[in-house]
Amino acid sequence: MKKNYYQKMAVLGMLLLALTFFQNYTEKSDEKFPELTFISEDLPVESISEFDPNELDENQWQKLGFSDKQTATILKYKKIVGGNFLSKEQLKKCYAISEEKFTQLEAFILLPETNSEAKGNSNFKSFEKKSLNITRKFNPDQLSQTDWENIGFSEKQAAAILKYKSYLSGSFVSKEKFKECFIINEENYAKLEPYLILPAKTPANFNAYSGKSNSFKSKTPQTSFDPNTLDVNGWMALGFSEKQANVIVNYRDRNLKGSFKTLDDIKNCFVISAEKFEELKPYIKLNPSTMTKSSDDKKQEFKQEKTDFSKTDMNSITFKQLLEFGLDEKSAGSMIGFRKKLGGFMTKEQILETYNIDKELVQKLLSIAPLDNSKVERHTLVDAPEEWLKNHPYFKYSADKIIYFRISNPDDKKIWKFLKTKPEYEARMRLYVK
Structure with a gap:
């Protein structure tokens, strides 16, 4: 009986072991794979300038549009690869930087293309960090490229700071806005802040896109002027931002073949508001000698039809028509290229997602022009080529x-x-x- 009892216990024990093994196996087989997470493609608020990714701290990566988690991953990856990124090829492998985001930043990254190129190029090195040399208080609006370099910034960094000032319509406006400059990290700002001759806070009515910062208030001309002899600086002296002045000059030189012929030509320029035109009108003096067209050419030009943008479909608008509206070649080319990749726009919001466009001008265009998406190619997921x-x-x-x-x-x-x-x-x- 004892023998039978032990045999039964042994069989029972083996069954329990088999059952435990089977249970563990099935639990492992049901184990789920971790879900993929996708990286945000938000664009940075500031204009992008050339930069060395080895110099950027956590705050600066975030100013480029990365989240806290993405930034932490990038900095951790930097440590894993030895404390410095050697090339664009190496940086691109960081999974926190999506392919689309890398494409946006690639042209601005100051690194060799490949690892082998970096190792073989003895002339390449990352920017050396310099201590800042500040001896007195100063207004950053008045500093030149050389002045910024003398303070301790590299040539590329100084150029980026000036580009950011231009983006703000020519003035840093306040310490708040100066601090937002993507190329100036927290450490350097802390050193500069006591010496900055700027208001601490940004004015409530500040608008960088429309050129309404304190440095660009409306300016009434003191004497009459010929609009056909003014360059960008001349228009800026009348109260326009650098961006607006460039649009006016491009509009005159490209669309009007080199000169304004009538007051209506000036009035029709998109960036010259009705109020600003009425302010300038008494001082405008159109001199026939500065007009590039003869009277016969003038009559012929008046006969040419201008584009009616209220009837121009955004899915068929041409590169030339975008230039006519006032966009520069970079903005127009980006929009046409993005539309081609998509096969056509389905919504107007998509157009504003295009990289490298003048959003203010495009927003104005979208408020006028229609969008017909009826001919855009669409598929089911099952049948899509x-x-x-x-x-x-x-x-x-x-x-x-x-x-x-x-x-x-x-x-x-x-x-x-x-x-x-x-x-x-x-x-x-x-x-x-x-």
Whole structure:
């Protein structure tokens, strides 16, 4: 009996072991893979300038548009690769920097293209950190490239600071705005702040985009002037920002073939408001000798039809028409290029997402021009061509998963469920889905 009892206990023990093993195995097989997280593609608020990524601290990475977690990952990756990024190739491998974001920043990164190029280029080195040399209080609006370099900034950094000032319509306005300069880190700002001759706070009515900072208040001319002889500085002296002055000069030289012929030509320039035109009108003196066209050419030009932007579809507007409206070549080219990649815009909000555009001018254009998306190519996830999925800006990062899932689940609803994309990415993709 004892023998039978021990045999039964042994069998029972083996069964319990087998059951435990099977349970552990099934639990492991049900283990879920970690979900993929997608990186935000928000654009930086400030204008981007050339920079050395080895110099940027946490605050400066965030000013470029990265979140706290993304910034922490980038700085951790920097330590892993030895404390310095050697090349763009190496920086691109950091998974916190998406391909789209890297493409946006690539032209401004001061690094060799590849690791081998970096190791083989003895002339390449990262900016050496210098201590700042400040001996007296100063107004940063009055400093030149050389002045910033004498303080202790590199040539590239000094140029970036001046570019940021230009972005603010020619004046830093306040210590708050100066602190937001992407190239000036917290440490350097703390050293500079006691010496800055600027108001501490930004005026409530400050508007950098429309050129309404304190340095660019409306200025009434003291004498009459010929608008055909004014350069950018001349228009700025009349109260326009540098950006506005460039638009006026481009409008005159490109669209009007070199000269204003009538007061209406000046009035029709987009950046000259009705109020500003009435202010300038008594002082405008159009001199026939400075007009580039003869009277016959003038009559012929009046016969030419100008673009009616209220009837111009944003999905068919041309590069030349965008220039006519006042956009520069970079903005116009970016918009046409982005539209081509998408196959056409579905909403006006998409147009404002285009990199390197003058958002103020484009916003004005969008308030006038219509958008017809009826001819834009759309597909279901099941039937979408592989080439279209892999090349479309909104689908290319999910293309492989879509192609894989639809083999065994040819149903759009199931594919969306498996993709598990962020709501904002799914919303963009659904614009192009039937």
